Amino acid sequence: MTESTEVYGEHLAEFQKTAYIKGMDEYQKLYKQSVEDPEGFWAQQAEKYLSWEKKWDQVLDYDFTEARISWFSGGVLNASYNCLDRHLDTIADKIAYYWEGDNPEETKAVTYKDLYTRVNRFAAVLKNNGVKKGDRVIIYMPMIVELPVSLLACARIGAIHSVVFGGFSADAIANRIKDCGAKVVITADGGYRGGKPVSLKDNVDKAMEKCPDVETVIVVNRTDSGIPLKPGKEVWWHEEEEKTAADTFVAPEPMDAEDPLFILYTSGSTGKPKGVVHTHAGYLLYTAITTRLVFDLKDDEVFWCTADIGWITGHSYIVYGPLCCGLTGVMFEGVPNYPDFDRFWAIVEKYRINKFYTAPTAIRALAREGESHVEKHDLSSLSLLGTVGEPINPEAWRWYYKNVGKSRCPIIDTWWQTETGGHMLTPLPGVAPVKPGSCSFPFFGVDPVILDDTGEPVKFPDEEGLLCIRKPWPAMARTVYGDHERFRETYFSQVPGMYFTGDAAKKDADGYYWIIGRIDDVINVSGHRLGTAELESALVLHPSVAEAAVVGFPHPIKGQGIYAFVILKANATASDALKKELVGQVRNEIGPIATLDIVQFTDGLPKTRSGKIMRRILKKISAGKLDELGDTSTIADESVIDKLVENRVNIE
Numbered sequence: 001m002t003e004s005t006e007v008y009g010e011h012l013a014e015f016q017k018t019a020y021i022k023g024m025d026e027y028q029k030l031y032k033q034s035v036e037d038p039e040g041f042w043a044q045q046a047e048k049y050l051s052w053e054k055k056w057d058q059v060l061d062y063d064f065t066e067a068r069i070s071w072f073s074g075g076v077l078n079a080s081y082n083c084l085d086r087h088l089d090t091i092a093d094k095i096a097y098y099w100e101g102d103n104p105e106e107t108k109a110v111t112y113k114d115l116y117t118r119v120n121r122f123a124a125v126l127k128n129n130g131v132k133k134g135d136r137v138i139i140y141m142p143m144i145v146e147l148p149v150s151l152l153a154c155a156r157i158g159a160i161h162s163v164v165f166g167g168f169s170a171d172a173i174a175n176r177i178k179d180c181g182a183k184v185v186i187t188a189d190g191g192y193r194g195g196k197p198v199s200l201k202d203n204v205d206k207a208m209e210k211c212p213d214v215e216t217v218i219v220v221n222r223t224d225s226g227i228p229l230k231p232g233k234e235v236w237w238h239e240e241e242e243k244t245a246a247d248t249f250v251a252p253e254p255m256d257a258e259d260p261l262f263i264l265y266t267s268g269s270t271g272k273p274k275g276v277v278h279t280h281a282g283y284l285l286y287t288a289i290t291t292r293l294v295f296d297l298k299d300d301e302v303f304w305c306t307a308d309i310g311w312i313t314g315h316s317y318i319v320y321g322p323l324c325c326g327l328t329g330v331m332f333e334g335v336p337n338y339p340d341f342d343r344f345w346a347i348v349e350k351y352r353i354n355k356f357y358t359a360p361t362a363i364r365a366l367a368r369e370g371e372s373h374v375e376k377h378d379l380s381s382l383s384l385l386g387t388v389g390e391p392i393n394p395e396a397w398r399w400y401y402k403n404v405g406k407s408r409c410p411i412i413d414t415w416w417q418t419e420t421g422g423h424m425l426t427p428l429p430g431v432a433p434v435k436p437g438s439c440s441f442p443f444f445g446v447d448p449v450i451l452d453d454t455g456e457p458v459k460f461p462d463e464e465g466l467l468c469i470r471k472p473w474p475a476m477a478r479t480v481y482g483d484h485e486r487f488r489e490t491y492f493s494q495v496p497g498m499y500f501t502g503d504a505a506k507k508d509a510d511g512y513y514w515i516i517g518r519i520d521d522v523i524n525v526s527g528h529r530l531g532t533a534e535l536e537s538a539l540v541l542h543p544s545v546a547e548a549a550v551v552g553f554p555h556p557i558k559g560q561g562i563y564a565f566v567i568l569k570a571n572a573t574a575s576d577a578l579k580k581e582l583v584g585q586v587r588n589e590i591g592p593i594a595t596l597d598i599v600q601f602t603d604g605l606p607k608t609r610s611g612k613i614m615r616r617i618l619k620k621i622s623a624g625k626l627d628e629l630g631d632t633s634t635i636a637d638e639s640v641i642d643k644l645v646e647n648r649v650n651i652e
């Protein structure tokens, strides 16, 4: 069977009874309307999904040459009001989050009223600590309830949050604080992972040495570590909260539709990570509508997105989308293999989860442990399974479909990016059969095109090319914080007049899209983006390293692994101890997600005569595709290749 003829439609009949979008005809009709009359379509959705303090003057205004995009300008609203206040009349006692601790015995059920109360009190805490509309707040926290509370409290007072994933290093925190000029940091003493407390505050302390401008650090006591706080600058969350009345009300700040809601840093192919900026109205609308329609979530259903809130997936599908829709979600502090490899399935059974959303890397890691862990649990509540973060290999897809979904649940393979804010290419469960490895069709309002090397749309089915988007959609990023020119250049200059995704894709004869992967120097490790430039800069900081080139290679669990080719300085000697040091060096600079899988010492790198490293060749060598090295005639010194091949390291 070829890729594109293997189709699965067992779920369709059931979904077509109740789905919001029933069948291909309805999808196509709405899709056509959404791209032919985006203003009409999105105005209607903005009325339906959001509550406005003041309606907009103009739905859409944009200029892709200048990278200027504006949705609902003149409109006034507040994201925290939309996620909380407006639900109080109807669903105050509904569960917003089932929170499941790393320890399965530790759980909490947080209602919309509870969340509202906590957000109001913490909004008051932020104000008491001098945070004002437009100020930037860095958040570095484990997956505890105080994390979404922090995001929403910032949104409530109009402060711009920037969450730094808990797996990032002190330097990563410091760089982000400096880049956005944050005055306040919210963190915790630590968190629990796999039964052990993990310190977080240490990293913040180290970052603080480089960030004298931070005025206040607010610390949640999560692990009773008893660490001392520095008087004056550092305060305990609970002590600050106690200074506010239990029924504190902080009026939601009226925000312009286009005011920034948050900054989230993401890796690109060049330079340091970019602070991608999302806005109050467009982002919220788009995450709400995609949460509803892509997962076909009904009001009485339970949804679990396993992502960490430190990534865009958590922002959009744990916090803003589900809360804006008034849905019940699950938030999980721990890891998939503690206490055992059945943890995910135990949680699905415990909360009778209906729709489940995870990443291919997690599926592969769990599949490797065998079916017995899945079979221990009653998963009959599930009706839909989602995936995100990287292309899913058909083998993992089939395992997920058969063992978790029992061949009844569609796999909703959602392709999108930090910069797109929400789902872009995705199946809708009531519309059409799904194919393993394909993300199906564009969501409403998304106008994709695949371009060939000359910049023309490809002419034939299955022809691979560069994926671009021709029209704006509400959740697209608006700028790179503090560097609009970088935003314009990265996303709008490569193909004039279009948004450049950085991914290659193809469309089959049935109109299904297939993502091939990044075409730039971005490595996707377990669904997380790392730029080769960042990794190389971290390596050359080591006193023994003269030069380094890093590429991604196929890895059985992580999707892509990190392969580093390193040239040492003349006075340094290659050794296993030095390899370990280099691995540690990069982990310290960026964080544990940037763990080098392979370090190969070499005397030379393949370079063009103008001195450019030929990564194309290094990628083939790292993947073991030695007969596909292609044309090597432009290499300045061809003998380098033989040595590289000879000393190539295989992953154990």
Ligand code: 6R9
Residues within 6 Å of the ligand: 266, 312, 313, 387, 388, 389, 390, 391, 392, 413, 414, 415, 416, 417, 418, 419, 439, 501, 502, 503, 515, 517, 518, 524, 527, 528, 529
């Ligand atoms: C949401 C998120 C974005 C990059 C993207 C692409 C890859 C994400 C995918 C996928 C194939 C999918 N990607 N989802 N590739 N199929 N369903 O992951 O955002 O961290 O910014 O990464 O991830 O290469 O360009 P982000």
